Amino acid sequence: MASIWEYANPLKFMRTTEAALPFIGWAAALCLGVGLVWGFFFTPDDFRQGSTVKIFYIHVPSAMMAINIWVMMLITSLIWIVRRHHVSALAARAAAPIGAVMTLIALFTGAVWGQPMWGTWWAWDPRLTSFLILFLFYLGYMALWAAIENDDTAADLTSILCLVGSVFALLSRYAVNFWNQGLHQGASLSLDKKENVADVFWYPALVSIAGFVLLFVALVIVRTNTEIRARRARALMARERLG
Amino acid sequence: MIALLARDLRLAVRAGGGFGLGLSFFLIVIVLIPFGVGPETGLLGRIAPGVLWVAALLACLLSLDRMFALDFEDGSLDLLVTSPLPLEGIITVKAVAHWLTTGLPLVAAAPVFALLMNLPGHGYFALVLSLLIGTPALSVIGAFGAALTVGIKRGGLLLSLLVLPLYVPTLIFGAEVARRGAESQPYTSPLLLLAGISFAALALLPMASAAVLRVNLR
Numbered sequence: 001m002a003s004i005w006e007y008a009n010p011l012k013f014m015r016t017t018e019a020a021l022p023f024i025g026w027a028a029a030l031c032l033g034v035g036l037v038w039g040f041f042f043t044p045d046d047f048r049q050g051s052t053v054k055i056f057y058i059h060v061p062s063a064m065m066a067i068n069i070w071v072m073m074l075i076t077s078l079i080w081i082v083r084r085h086h087v088s089a090l091a092a093r094a095a096a097p098i099g100a101v102m103t104l105i106a107l108f109t110g111a112v113w114g115q116p117m118w119g120t121w122w123a124w125d126p127r128l129t130s131f132l133i134l135f136l137f138y139l140g141y142m143a144l145w146a147a148i149e150n151d152d153t154a155a156d157l158t159s160i161l162c163l164v165g166s167v168f169a170l171l172s173r174y175a176v177n178f179w180n181q182g183l184h185q186g187a188s189l190s191l192d193k194k195e196n197v198a199d200v201f202w203y204p205a206l207v208s209i210a211g212f213v214l215l216f217v218a219l220v221i222v223r224t225n226t227e228i229r230a231r232r233a234r235a236l237m238a239r240e241r242l243g
Numbered sequence: 244m245i246a247l248l249a250r251d252l253r254l255a256v257r258a259g260g261g262f263g264l265g266l267s268f269f270l271i272v273i274v275l276i277p278f279g280v281g282p283e284t285g286l287l288g289r290i291a292p293g294v295l296w297v298a299a300l301l302a303c304l305l306s307l308d309r310m311f312a313l314d315f316e317d318g319s320l321d322l323l324v325t326s327p328l329p330l331e332g333i334i335t336v337k338a339v340a341h342w343l344t345t346g347l348p349l350v351a352a353a354p355v356f357a358l359l360m361n362l363p364g365h366g367y368f369a370l371v372l373s374l375l376i377g378t379p380a381l382s383v384i385g386a387f388g389a390a391l392t393v394g395i396k397r398g399g400l401l402l403s404l405l406v407l408p409l410y411v412p413t414l415i416f417g418a419e420v421a422r423r424g425a426e427s428q429p430y431t432s433p434l435l436l437l438a439g440i441s442f443a444a445l446a447l448l449p450m451a452s453a454a455v456l457r458v459n460l461r
Contacts, residue, residue, distance in 0.1 A: 136408040143404055147395050156458040157391055161405065164387060164451050171412040171440070178433070179415045 008085035028214035035208030061212035063106035069099035077159035089155035094223035100138035126176040251340035265302040272298040291360035292421030310389040330453040338386040346378030369424020377417035380441040390452040
């Protein structure tokens with residue numbers, strides 16, 4: 001029976017993902033193109049926010065990705081700790097810089113939107129602050145990967161850091177709620193239809209979110225496969241030096 | 244375990260590192276703040292709880308990197324790991340020793356430094372209480388960071404990058420207790436949350452630190 005663990009074999013993982021990569025890549029480009037163009041040019045301006053509302057099509061997907069990428073890293077780290085599949089650890093490593101960039105995009109677009117709307121680039125609002133803390137967690141995680149020479153040691157240490165960091169990131173998320181009342185509005189997208197934004201904004205936003213997810217998957221595949229190849233090359237060179 | 248604690252304490256006091264250094268660093272930060280924001284006593288009194296907490300946190304951070312690094316270099320850490328003591332216990336003892344030499348002096352000295360910062364009179368009790376309850380968490384979390392970076396040359400900077408984000412919840416609740424105390428507001432709920440963080444960290448984090456240390460000593 002086919003099992004998901006078959007993909008723990010780097011060869012199988014690479015073959016499958018390389019075959020799927022063009023489709024995922026083009027789908028990402030298509031979704032991003034359609035979502036953003038639709039969002040930017042073919043939706044009405046908001047009643048109160050004017051055209052600034054259009055940054056929403058970048059801000060919301062990148063913010064969602066920033067959080068979900070950390071969750072993905074948490075899961076792959078757990079798989080590495082429990083089952084010791086190298087592909088899993090490498091995928092976590094590959095995801096981290098993308099997550100950091102997504103966090104930065106969310107913070108940046110939020111600041112650009114906040115300047116005309118709230119009258120300030122930055123406020124110590126719980127959501128903003130917890131995103132900044134999340135960014136610091138990403139930085140620490142990547143710095144630890146970079147600092148350790150031995151690949152397996154680095155994978156072990158960063159996985160444990162990811163687990164502990166997740167607990168503390170969650171704690172910080174609720175601690176900052178306690179510390180300051182927010183300026184940021186509540187969830188703009190949820191499955192509960194009553195709380196949602198109007199349909200005209202909702203559909204292009206969905207397409208754009210799908211684009212961001214696909215883009216992330218494509219980037220992780222490329223980065224993971226690059227790392228597998230780099231390791232293989234290193235192993236070959238080591239063998240040559242010995243032989 | 245008691246022998247290990249005594250050894251670590253003796254080392255900290257006699258070997259010219261750690262002990263007193265954190266305290267001096269705390270003093271220097273407190274002295275620098277008025278130069279930065281101006282000597283106006285009202286303003287200083289208002290920011291005192293937060294500044295004292297941040298300074299305590301930085302002072303704690305200063306002596307973290309020597310928690311395992313010295314023992315790692317001269318090989319005594321390997322001996323400790325092979326001893327019959329559980330590694331989790333060793334780490335807890337090390338964290339306790341760190342707290343006794345860094346955290347506890349900070350708690351004891353905090354009222355004096357609060358005086359320098361012109362903290363309102365009724366805020367002293369909450370400040371000392373919050374530091375007393377919160378600084379153990381700083382030591383235990385720090386032990387995790389120190390265990391992570393023990394094998395890395397010049398890991399001090401990396402250590403602060405890893406540990407400071409983990410300090411955020413402790414700092415928020417600790418400073419909140421001190422601030423509410425200074426403003427004569429009830430501070431039971433942040434105090435309980437702070438105590439929760441401290442106890443949970445003390446109970447759970449040594450496991451993570453031990454796992455990390457085992458990887459590093461492999």
